[in-house]
Amino acid sequence: xxxxxxxxxxxxxxxxxxxxxxxxxxxxxxxxxxxxxxxxxxxxxxxxxxxxxxxxxxxxxxxxxxxxxxxxxxxxxxxxxxxxxxxxxxxxxxxxxxxxxxxxxxxxxxxxxxxxxxxxxxxxxxxxxxxxxxxxxxxxxxxxxxxxxxxxxxxxxxxxxxxxxxxxxxxxxxxxxxxxxxxxxxxxxxxxxxxxxxxxxxxxxxxxxxxxxxxxxxxxxxxxxxxxxxxxxxxxxxxxxxxxxxxxxxxxxxxxxxxxxxxxxxxxxxxxxxxxxxxxxxxxxxxxxxxxxxxxxxxxxxxxxxxxxxxxxxxxxxxxxxxxxxxxxxxxxxxxxxxxxxxxxxxxxxxxxxxxx
Numbered sequence: 001x002x003x004x005x006x007x008x009x010x011x012x013x014x015x016x017x018x019x020x021x022x023x024x025x026x027x028x029x030x031x032x033x034x035x036x037x038x039x040x041x042x043x044x045x046x047x048x049x050x051x052x053x054x055x056x057x058x059x060x061x062x063x064x065x066x067x068x069x070x071x072x073x074x075x076x077x078x079x080x081x082x083x084x085x086x087x088x089x090x091x092x093x094x095x096x097x098x099x100x101x102x103x104x105x106x107x108x109x110x111x112x113x114x115x116x117x118x119x120x121x122x123x124x125x126x127x128x129x130x131x132x133x134x135x136x137x138x139x140x141x142x143x144x145x146x147x148x149x150x151x152x153x154x155x156x157x158x159x160x161x162x163x164x165x166x167x168x169x170x171x172x173x174x175x176x177x178x179x180x181x182x183x184x185x186x187x188x189x190x191x192x193x194x195x196x197x198x199x200x201x202x203x204x205x206x207x208x209x210x211x212x213x214x215x216x217x218x219x220x221x222x223x224x225x226x227x228x229x230x231x232x233x234x235x236x237x238x239x240x241x242x243x244x245x246x247x248x249x250x251x252x253x254x255x256x257x258x259x260x261x262x263x264x265x266x267x268x269x270x271x272x273x274x275x276x277x278x279x280x281x282x283x284x285x286x287x288x289x290x291x292x293x294x295x296x297x298x299x300x301x302x303x304x305x306x307x308x309x310x311x312x313x314x315x316x317x318x319x320x321x322x323x324x325x326x327x328x329x330x331x332x333x334x335x336x337x338x339x340x341x342x343x344x345x346x347x348x349x350x351x352x353x354x355x356x357x
Contacts, residue, residue, distance in 0.1 A: 002076040003138025021144070027154040028251050028262055029074050030106075032065035033166070035098035037081065044093075046085040054080050058270030065104060066303045067269060067312075068251065068262040068283065069314040071134060071152075075159030082162055088195050092164040092204045095169020100177055103170065105247040109239060116178040117225035120148060123174060130247045136170070138215075141222055145186070149217035153253075164216040171218055172205075178227045185218040242317070256292055272331045273304050309345055312338075316354040323350050 024289035038048040039125040052059045055077040061067055069077075082090035100107040109126060113119035124137040140147045150167045152160070168188060178185050184206035194211040195201055202209050207218075239247070251258035263281045267273035276301075279289040293300055308330055315326045343351045 015356075026156070026259070027253055028068045028259070029071055029132040030065065030104070030250075031061040031067040032102050032104050033074070033132065033170070034061070034077070034104045034164070035094055037077075037094060039096045040064050040090075041081055041085060044085040044087065046081065051077065051084050054084075060269035061266075064269055065102075065304055066070060068249075068265060069302045070154030070263070071132070071154045071163075072158070073281075075163045076158050077159070078162035078166065079159030082159075087153075089165075089197055089201055089204060091165040092169070092201055095166050095172075096204060098166075098169055098173060100173050101171070103131060105239060108243075109247075110174060111177045113227070114229055115225070116175060116227045116229075119174060119178065119229075120225070127152040129250055131250070133250045134253050144222050145191075145219055146218050146222045146225055149215040150191075150265055151215040161190065161195075162193060168205075168216055170220055175218070175220065175224070178229055179224055185220045185303075187219040189214065189217040189219065191216045192286075196258050203328065253299055257296060257298055257311045258263075258291070260289075261303055261307050265311060268307065268311060268330070273307075275300055312345075312350070313353075314343060316350055317357050326350070 006136055040053055041048045048062075049059060054063075055073065057069070057073060057077055061069065078091050087093065100111055103110075106123075106126065109130070110119050110123045113122050120137070120139050124139060127133060133150065136148045136151050136153075138151060140149070143332040148171055149173065150164060153163075156200060168190070172183075172185060175185070187208045187210060188205050189207060190211050191214060192211065196207060222256075251262045253259070260278060260282060263274045263278050266281070267277055271277075275286045275289060279286045282289060284292065290300065294301070312326065312330055314330065315321060321324075321329075321337070324335040327335045330338060332341070339349055342348075342353070346353055348356075
């Protein structure tokens with residue numbers, strides 16, 4: 001019942017972004033899309049702690065793959081990492097280290113398709129609901145070529161090309177699940193200004209690269225779409241109810257309450273959320289944020305409390321972390337304070353709730 005109330009509150013009072021004094025419309029992506037960023041930055045001589053500090057993002061994201069990050073901050077983190085190690089191709093090199101396994105439930109859902117065409121259609125339809133909003137994947141056919149494009153609605157520009165290079169790497173990884181680990185597209189189309197090291201980028205991607213004022217895309221032989229999954233002969237399992245509950249929590253970019261709740265959750269990875277900090281992340285003054293919530297009949301303190309409760313339930317259900325560690329992660333001074341609060345929410349102790357669920 002508690003979870004139902006939390007989801008109901010998160011979805012009520014939707015409002016359109018934009019206009020004077022309103023929250024800027026933004027997409028969100030899961031932290032899992034960053035792949036092994038810490039390892040790659042470190043190997044290339046950078047400091048991941050410094051990169052995250054400069055991006056004003058909590059280092060706890062590295063251990064919270066399902067956490068939600070505003071796309072503009074995801075973009076900015078990638079460009080800061082690129083500058084920190086002095087490599088304009090940072091995201092392309094990071095992309096060489098990623099696998100579909102990095103994408104969790106979304107990756108499993110996509111690659112359980114029977115053939116490549118079905119996998120791409122699954123990715124296209126589920127991406128904005130399971131992994132990244134304000135984004136769409138589109139498959140087009142022109143003659144004998146397939147064009148699979150990555151198209152962004154989020155207006156953020158800083159670090160945009162770095163993000164697109166990483167996204168293209170995930171798309172290539174999907175195709176490789178079906179046609180082989182050594183496969184590479186015939187052509188990779190990258191949006192934005194051409195990089196200086198085009199030849200090196202082609203070596204990294206093992207494909208011809210062209211820069212155009214169009215959405216980024218990978219281009220390959222259309223006949224590959226019929227490739228059957230090599231795992232078709234293995235037992236296949238669907239997604240559980242828990243998987244789906246975790247997968248479909250990407251905020252609607254047009255819903256102020258959902259988006260603010262996601263920003264509060266991001267803050268909770270590092271510190272207790274404040275009106276000032278969350279307002280800054282949302283691009284609003286404290287007064288404007290309060291007014292936006294007041295018009296929707298929601299208090300900031302209630303959003304924080306509900307987000308804390310939802311995170312507590314997820315940590316208890318999906319991890320084996322000790323109760324005392326969960327209490328610390330949620331900002332409680334000790335396990336006893338957390339236990340008393342949890343008993344008020346649910347009528348049972350955290351340990352009893354975890355056993356039942």
